[in-house]
Amino acid sequence: MGWTIPAAADTVVKIGHAGPLTGSAAQSGKDDERGVQLAINELNARKLVIGGQPVRFELVSVDDQGDPKVGVNVAQKLVDQGVAAVIGHYNSGVSIPAARIYNDAHVVMMTGASSNPELTRLGFPYVYRLATNDNVMGGRMADYSANVLHAQRVAVIDDRTAYGAGVADVFAKTAKRDGLSVVAREYSTDKSTDFKAILTRIKAENPEVVFYGGYYAQAATLARQMKDLGINAALVGGDGICSPEFSKLSNGVLDNHMFCAQGGAPLDSLPQGKPFRAKFKSTFGADVDTYAPAFYAATLVVADAMQKTGSTSPEVYAKALRQQSFTSILGPVKFDDQGDWIDAPVTIYKLSGGNLMPVSAQ
The missing domain is CATH 3.40.50.2300 (Response regulator)
Structure with a gap:
């Protein structure tokens, strides 16, 4: 009697997004969330294998209401749900207190928008900024x-x-x-x-x-x-x-x-800018607002670090984020020892x- 070997089930890798999905900055929060979702769609279409395991990425998105207290609560919720990374937050005033939650839990946080210099001055090894500071x-x-x-x-x-x-x-x-x-x-x-x-x-x-x-x-x-x-x-x-x-x-x-x-440089001046704009519009029926490309790039940089280290564990792949260079829609990405994007354009x-x-x- 022949045995059939069951296909290995995909390992689910949860990627968190946190931002203001309600309130006066909801347009920005939604734009950022769509950037992350578009990156996840593309990663899943590529059927990645990381450390010998087929992986499937899944978005877990939370509304921080642009409020520091809510931000800390939803940060803890994302950690409790076992996310491998958080792409966010949008507001600096939310990112700064939330950063401690992620860092203590050894979860990578990468914002594509929060620009207050205090965020990276905290000296947290799990916190990165793919944005230009104030x-x-x-x-x-x-x-x-x-x-x-x-x-x-x-x-x-x-x-x-x-x-x-x-x-x-x-x-x-x-x-x-x-x-x-x-x-x-x-x-x-x-x-x-x-x-x-x-x-x-x-x-x-x-x-x-x-x-x-x-x-x-x-x-x-x-x-x-x-x-x-x-x-x-x-x-x-x-x-x-x-x-x-x-x-x-x-x-x-x-x-x-x-x-x-x-x-960042103007989206349409980037080699992948116009195709990104078209893909975004056809996927969501909405135009790119401001930081969707940065949140998209941040998601792909995190996945790239996982591939380079053969691990979806932040404790392992964060080392690559500190040490290696990445290519992105925004141009070359290298982080300094505080987690700031070196030579970030404006x-x-x-x-x-x-x-x-x-x-x-x-």
Whole structure:
């Protein structure tokens, strides 16, 4: 009597995604989640074998609501579900406290968006940033305001989040170094909808540039209220406001008067950029927003590290993340000993005709 050998069952490797799937930044959270899902679809189509085992990747996505307390809770939930890596979070203020949970559990966390430098200063060996940090973006926007926009007087507003305050502090510091006058420094929250009192004080100082440290939903409201009050300054900011959603939510009131920095080179300038955009659209029926390519790249880099080490265990494959170089849709990826992307590119965009158009990259 003949025996049939049963086919080896695929080993399921769970990949976590964490971000704001509800609330004012839900568009960004959903975009990031789709980036991870697209990478997982492609990995599964490749039928990978890691360490002699056929593997199947599975997405476990959680909503952190853009809230630090919720973020810590969902981080623990992902750890308890046995994820091999977490691609996230989106907000720096959520990534920073969640990082400790992952690091203590020896689970790799790789964010494609959180830009506050404090995240990698924690010195956690399981934490990586496939994004440009605020020191680069805030500094670049100050230089741009001075050298290209020829501003002399700037006002600075931040939303008091880890991200918003961090990028605004760097902008203000660099602006002063560039010889600009910081004529006002104001504060709001990441839930603010009324900026009239702040803007009335700013208007009296007559700035040519208003820097906003925060996210696009609030920035769009700020833009409309700047217009209502007759403030003719340009609005500038970091990657938090650098979303196609900004134009829609602000009714395009600052067309040609809004500038923002974003990590990475413009998607369409990358060899795989246009095919990625088309694949994304056909898969989800939605356009790429901002950081889907980075979250997609982060997922593939993690899988590549697993292949290079023949292991899906973070304790093993994290060593490759520290030591090796990777190719990605974003370009070459190598991490420094703090988990930061070495030579992370940054691009400045201008809102023009409702679209964010690259005006400088390096």
